[in-house]
Amino acid sequence: MSSSGGERREIIVAQNGNGDYKTVQEAIDSVPLRNTQRVIIRIGWGVYTQPIYIPKTKNLITLSGTNPERTTLSWNNTATSCRHHQGTEVIGTGTFACATVIVEGEDFIAENLTFENSAPQGSGQAVAIRVTADRCAFYNCRFLGWQDTAYLHYGRQYFRDCYIEGSVDFLFGNATVLLEHCHIHCKSKGFITAQQRKNADESTGYVFLRCVITGTGDTKPYMHLGRPWAPYARVVFAYSYIDCCIVPAGWNNWDNAENEKTACYYEYRCFGPGSDMKKRVPWARTLRPEEADHYMSTSFIDSQRTWINMQKFAPPSIPVPLSA
Template identity: 70%
Template structure:
C-alpha cells in the first residue's frame, strides 16, 4: 500500500507549519498511511490524533532533536480541543493524545515539561489499538506514559519519571527500552480490572537506572486489582527497592495482582527479598510473555509490519 508523505516545518518551508495542522489534513477514516516528517526543532503545542484519523506515522531523525512538548497538568489544561473531546483531568492533559489506530512514531521525543511536584502531567496518552514506537523518548515526572487502551509495542525507547510513570490498561510490550527513575515512586501502575482481561505490561530485555540513590523505587503497584506486569531479562540498578512491589495500601490487591519477574539481574534484582505475593516465573510460564504474539496474537493478520523499511515481527527471543 502506498504511503503519503508530508513535511512539517516551522519556518514555512514544508507542507505544514505545525504537527497538528498535518494531522488535521489527514482525510477522515483514511485507509492510506500518512507519514508526517518532523524535522529537528522544539514543537510547543499539544497534539491530538482523533479516532477518525488512522494510519499516521510521525517520523523524526533523532529523538534528541525532534521534541513535541507542552506543560498541561490534570489540574490545569490549556488545549485547542474542548474538554468534551479530549477529556478532563489526567485523561485530558497529555502533550500528545493518540486515539487513531495503527499510529507509529519514530525518533521523536514526547515531553510534558511541567516541573516536579506538578501532580499528574502526561507526556502522551495512547487510547488506540496497534500502535508502535521506535527509538522514542518520553519525558516527564508523574504519569509520563499513559498506555490507556489497545495494544502497543515500544522498542529502543527511553522513558523517565517518578510516580506511576508507565500506567493504564493496555496490552504493551516494551523491548530493549531504558527506564529511568528520577525520584521516589513507582515505575508502573497497570490497571487490569479482572482476571479475564488479557491486558498487561511486559518489559523484555530492558534497563532500569536511577539517580544514584538506593532503594527508592518500586517496580509497580496495581491501579486496578488485577494489575499485571512482567519484567524479563531486565537489568535493575540500586534504585529498585528489595521488596520490589507495592499493594497501593490495599491488602486485598495482594490476592489478585499479577506481578512477575523472569531472569532479571543487577543489584536491584533480589528475588529472595521480594514481597511474597509477587513471583519469579518458571520457563513454561514465561514463554507467553517473551514473544511478539503477546501483543500481535493473530498470525493471519499481523500488525507489527508497518515500520518503514523494516519487516516485523520476528522472534523477540533473538538478540
C-alpha cells in the same frame, strides 16, 4: 503533500516554512477523515510547543523524526491546569486530557521523536502521551516527564528501543503492552508502573523484555517496580537489568492488602543489584519457564504481528542479553 506510490502519502512539517506545514497539528488536521492510507508526517528538527490530538477518525498516521534528541513535541499541561485547542467534550478532563500528545487513531506509529511534558516536578499528574487506540507502535522514541509520563490507556501497543523516564506511576493504564530493549529511568521516589487490569479475564498487562532499569546513582533504594491501579494488575520484567534504585521488596500493594490476592507481578531471569528475588514481597514471584514463554515475544500482544516492525533502531544505553 507529496505522494509516494499508491500505498502511502507523505507530509513535511518544518518550522522554518520549508515544508507543507509549520506545525504538527496542521499536518494531522489535513489527513482525511476515516483515512485508509498510511500517511507519514515527517517532522523537521526543533521543539514543537503545542498540544497534539490525533482523533479516532484518523487512523494510519506515522509521526517521523530524524533523531529523538533533535525533534521534540512538548507541552506543559497538568491534570489541574489544562490548555488545549480541543474542548473537554472531545478530550475529557483531568489526567485523561492533559497529555502533550493524545493518540486515539488506530495503527499509529511514532519513530525518532521525543514526547515531553515540561511541567516541573511537583506539578502532579502531567502526561507526555496518552494512547487510546489499538495497534500502536513506537520506535526509538523518548518520553520525558515526572508523574504519569505515559498513559497506556487502551489497545495493543509496542515500544522498541525507547527511553521512558518519570517518578510516580509513569507507565500507567490498561493497555496490552510489550516494551522491548527500552531504557526505563527512575528520576525520584515512586513507582514505575500502575497497571489497571480489572479482572482475570482481561488479556491486558505490561511486559518489559530485555530492558534496562536505571536510577539517579543514589545507593539508597527509592523506587518500586509497580503498584496495582486495579486489583488484577499484570506486569512482567524479564531478562532485564534492574538497578539498585529498586527497593528490595520490589512491589507495592497501594495500601490495600486485598490487591495482594489478585495482582500478577512476575520477574524472570533479570539481573543487576536490584533483581534479588529473595527479598521481594511474597505475593510477587518468579515465572516458571513454561509460563514465561507466553510473555517472551510479540505474541503477547498479537500473534499475527503484521503491524510490528522488528527492525532494531538503537542499542540501549546498558547492554542487555538477547537470551539467558
